[in-house]
Amino acid sequence: MNEHAREPKLDSTPPRGMRDVLPDEVELRDRTLTTILDVYRRRGFQRIETPAVENLTLLTRGEGGDNEKLIFKILKRGERLSAARDTDELADLGLRFDLTVPLARYYANNHARLPHPLKAIQIGPVWRAERPQHGRFRQFTQCDIDILGVRSEVAEIELILATADALSVLGLEGLTVRINDRRILASVARYCGFEEARFDAVFIALDKLDKIDAAGVVGELRKVGHPERAVSALMALLDESTVTAAAPAQLAQRLGETADGAVWRGLTRIIDAVSAAAGPRFRIAFDPTLVRGMAYYTGPIFEIRHQDASSSIAGGGRYDRMIGKLLGRDVPATGFSIGFERVIAILLERGRPDVGVPKTALVFEEETSHLGSILATARDLWDDGHIVLLELKGKRFGKQVRDLESRGFSRIVVFDAEGRPREAELSSDAGGGSTV
């Protein structure tokens, strides 16, 4: 190497679209996860863990929809890469883009050693190489619960109550659960006269209703050449408040179906049970225009909205056919995922809550010969559950005291050369000013 070459100063920012989390936010994140985990564990859910890395053969089977285009792929090791000519030859592993596809693999791999039914909690990072934009990152945390092995809508009732409860305990008020069923969407599409083979395209357009309104949805459907009669019929339905704000039984009647059918009865049961158990904490509403993005849903789908968020803060549904593709036999499955980053964004805006643990700083000179007794003082406080920070006395003691105060230390004890403790005066004390 050139003797005169200087080491270039290295960029210390994280990779594009990734982020560092500062201590105060990590504390909020950890406290929030602990709260959610506690609610779920008390309901008998158990946390499971899968690796962050999965085989690309698993991640690219189509279950992930558009997310499969956003996979971070991992370079094969120890192979003659120069001979490889396309991505498939270069990579065989990828970072997971969600927690549902890995859950299906986990269940197929471990079902004999798992409780039946399995009530699983998953919390962890996922990665998507999305175009970086404000508030969206390429690594983010998901927080899912899933019930595998229960065909009854009791599973949906449990998931919705558990998730809404967890969000309530976090102090989120004004929550609305919106619910629909993929089979009702199919009934609507069939009633309007769309082609059965193109139902998915109809749902994808309808999914944008929040963003581009009914006229926009209809315009999009026309553009890609759905039958005009079907588009008009859908438009008419969307205009009827008896449809968009209906109870399932009313909509069934409007579509000429009998409300006694399993789909309609099931949905009504979920709404009634959740409604009765919700009390004043949250409400549940039937929304026949709700789609939820993923193609793997087969039955009820649901999400939770919060008054302060423009989009849902939790979403989920039933996906009875995903696990069968891996296991060889169908296992009914339902899941609900909290949009953890959105929840944190809401909680961050509220500012830092007082956690209530007393925080004391013990400040002493580096050369002290009384370290033993200072450590003993600290230990007594630790054993009482206090947060105790040991700090060397800095050159600018006034600033040091102010910094500690701003970090929430309500008591600062200074040890002198003889190891005698003395309380530092804080600006919040009567008399004010951080003297000493």
Add this chain to the structure above:
Amino acid sequence: MNEHAREPKLDSTPPRGMRDVLPDEVELRDRTLTTILDVYRRRGFQRIETPAVENLTLLTRGEGGDNEKLIFKILKRGERLSAARDTDELADLGLRFDLTVPLARYYANNHARLPHPLKAIQIGPVWRAERPQHGRFRQFTQCDIDILGVRSEVAEIELILATADALSVLGLEGLTVRINDRRILASVARYCGFEEARFDAVFIALDKLDKIDAAGVVGELRKVGHPERAVSALMALLDESTVTAAAPAQLAQRLGETADGAVWRGLTRIIDAVSAAAGPRFRIAFDPTLVRGMAYYTGPIFEIRHQDASSSIAGGGRYDRMIGKLLGRDVPATGFSIGFERVIAILLERGRPDVGVPKTALVFEEETSHLGSILATARDLWDDGHIVLLELKGKRFGKQVRDLESRGFSRIVVFDAEGRPREAELSSDAGGGSTV
């Protein structure tokens, strides 16, 4: 696609060298992390988070030693990969192989918004593409604390006490802290007459003392051509119990140095302070043959051994020059990392402890019309902090009861068609046998 082609059954195992974690182990891992985190937080340490993915320019600067050969590299996106001919052109990101290199970058990137000194906790997965072997995985958890900005050995004292305390609180007994200083290793090498430029190679050989004993180390040093006189001098030192079980002052004397020097005084201060604070929970011993692998250490180095583990369960040291390379000015730094997977291996062998939370299962028929009152019963118990599992009554109720019992449910309440609760008889009850 060929109409007759069947979808091949997909392999449901995790990627090579990775693993799924079953619910009981996840619970133990979470409880262990919570305990460690609580001990650290009470001492004023704060958790920080960096992304799992870092730029390869950061990861391949030489700080990671051999770990840099084990990086999982991430394929670039949206580039003309076919034109790329070597790994450097194919990948610009990698999965982190430790938490220390990312910490240095984090500090350089965020220091203006961080407390000074920074007492950081990091807990998270790291990835190394090691040859898979029993009990070693390519994704594993590390749990580090670091103090950035403290030159005094008070930092080492805090780190050692905090880590040994955390391990003690986990119930690990018979802990020994071993401590040395890289500068003492240099004194020994200089005393023996090794070439200054080859000290690192001497330390790497010495690091294998536990595995290949003194004769093995000496043989290795001879093989790579170190001066025979130096090798013999080292062999003689290793044979002297006055050296291998010496106090720092004794070794200083033996090497013809004055024990008043900063290095010897500092080490003695750490040993004395830790020893006095340790009480009966653990002990600390000077070990002049201790090396610790990483090249970046500059001062005191230390590790913790447990009676049940053949290697250390925690390791760390001072690395005063790493951050300077990123920040442009030196920041003194010391860290201590718990080998979390080894700790879990020890705790797993002890079997499942009784967590003490009452666990009740509420069992009911799918068609019940009393779901509301069953949910109300559950809520009362949840609010009291119980774990309450809702379960549909299965076809084989006897087996269902036995399964629930084996999962620790000490109370099983069955609701009949009229919604009346009845306690199921458990095999552990007087009378035995899970009838009903």
